[in-house]
Amino acid sequence: MEVGRHPRIRLLAYSEVEKVTGDVGNFQVTVRKKPRYVNESKCTGCGSCAEKCPTSTVDAYNMGMAKSKAIYKYFPQGIPSAYTIDAAKCRNFQEGKKCGVCAKVCQAGAIDYKQEEQIINIEVGAIILATGYELFDARRIPEYGYGRLPNVVTAMEFERFLSASGPTHGHVYRPSDLSVKESLPELEKAVQKGLRELEKFEKPSEMSSAEFIKKYDGGELTGEQYDNWAKAYKLFVPVMEKLEGASQKVESIETVHRLAFIQCVGSRDMRYNKYCSGFCCMHSIKEALIAREHDPTAEIYIFAMDIRAVGKGFEEYHNRAANAGITFVRSRVAEVSEKADHSPVLLFEDTKSREVRSLEVDLVVLATACEPGPAALKFSKMLGISLTDFGFYQTRTIPALDTSRPGVFACGCAQGPMDIPESVAQASSAAARAAQALAGPEATRLAS
Ligand SMILES: Cc1cc2nc3c(=O)[nH]c(=O)nc-3n(C[C@H](O)[C@H](O)[C@H](O)COP(=O)(O)OP(=O)(O)OC[C@H]3O[C@@H](n4cnc5c(N)ncnc54)[C@H](O)[C@@H]3O)c2cc1C
Ligand code: SF4
Ligand code: SF4
Secondary structure (H helix, E strand, O other), X not given: OHHHHXXXXXXXXXXXXXXXXXXXXXXXXXXXXXXOOEOOOOOOOOOHHHXXXXXXXXXXXXXXXXXXXXXXXXXXXXXXXXXXXXXXXXXXXXXXXXXXXXXXXXXXXXXXXXXXXXXXXXXXXXXXXXOOEEEOOHHHOHHHOOOOOOOEEEHHHHHHHHOOOOXXXXXXXXXXXXXXHHHHHHHHHHHHHHHHHHHHHHHHHOOOHHHHHHXXXXXXXXXXXXXXXXXXXXXXXXXXXXXXXXXHHHHOOOOOOEXXXXXXXXXXXXXXXXXXXXXXXXXXXXXXXXXXXXXXOOXXXXXXXXXXXXXXXXXXXXXXXXXXXXXXXXOOOOEEEEOOOOOEEEEXXXXXXXXXXXXXXXXXXXXXXXXXXXXXXXXXXXXOOOEOOOXXXXXXXXXXXXXXXXXXXXXXXXXXXXXXXXXXXXXXHHHHHHHHHHHOHHHHHHHO
């Protein structure tokens, strides 16, 4: 927010750096600003456009677990607070289709379907790379069943479940139950269609389909007309049964009560990333404590080889979780399977008791690794800077945020896994280093 309002900070959102030339004190940067098809300075962020937009899309911010519109704001607190049209989904941009609803309802006149991308050239004295991280794709560990077992989710998805502005408004349900709930409108539509079809036969013969089928099966009624009726009825019955089953299921849906977190998914694993992702032990403890606040009687397990609570007050937080009844199991889970009702079952060795055991829960949460994103490779090539063996930006030991190129600094998870306070502290340090670079070689030398 502060950055967005600062008179001396120019924010180029929805933009990509294309090219960098020059050197410390005098870099020329070419930026491609993508078209939003919404004028950023006119859009008030009121949301009338999205309310009326007829095109539904997947909500990427809610990890695909909610619906969005073809005109959307990625997340509520985004800066600038402007909406964006997804041209790949918007009807106006699809051949032969017309819409224009958002332009009609926008009181600010902010919609601009003809907006084009802009190339912006800027001159800067220093560059700070704060391109962050990507999460490990849990599908790469097939034995945990992510993407195959509906009730195995990632910690990021679980964050969205816990959030009041998330897809379930802060209530944690099993995704398998939610999909049954979501299937209801379609099933209801199919049942209504089937009923209309049967009515065509029932009305003229003044007989219900249930009475008819008894007579038809008993051989009392024959002929093409009755064969068609029987066919329509036999197609209708399973759809009706499915709707009844789904409705019963939905009535008995409860929030998640048994919860298991699996740590080091893709981290500290010779097959994927050897390093520790640093923040996942603490975010799992945080998520477990929030889940416990939602349901004080919940059974919560955290499966970890060890808990890395490295930071001021972190060990106390870990102890608080243990005292709140959260069970820490020292183990690397071998496999997750599921029961017929989609309840996940964990198979693991409890390394303390040296027993191989299994545990049935309602939901499994995977603490996936922090990996360097595609930007790391892109900017290492563009700027000619080194990466670490793990693919994060290589920085010097002292001064800690300097990359291998003078005037280019890296901070936050782009430099390696770290939590928010450390990323923010690094960002301040990087800004200070950049200011020294701008002050000239002497200031940089003295500070080094
Ligand atoms: C499930 C989960 C829960 C967490 N909970 C906590 C918590 O409670 N407390 C805590 O301290 N930490 C938590 N963390 C860790 C936290 O997410 C990181 O510490 C933090 O996000 C790092 O900030 P960053 O700015 O370095 O990177 P990021 O947050 O990844 O930000 C990088 C930004 O750069 C942008 N970007 C990338 N490439 C480009 C490009 N080419 N051009 C323009 N922009 C680009 C990205 O879109 C992104 O907005 C959690 C992590 C996870 C996975
Ligand atoms: S033109 Fe229509 S489909 Fe496209 S964003 Fe506007 S309202 Fe949605
Ligand atoms: S922080 Fe914890 S869960 Fe994350 S990689 Fe390190 S040990 Fe594993």
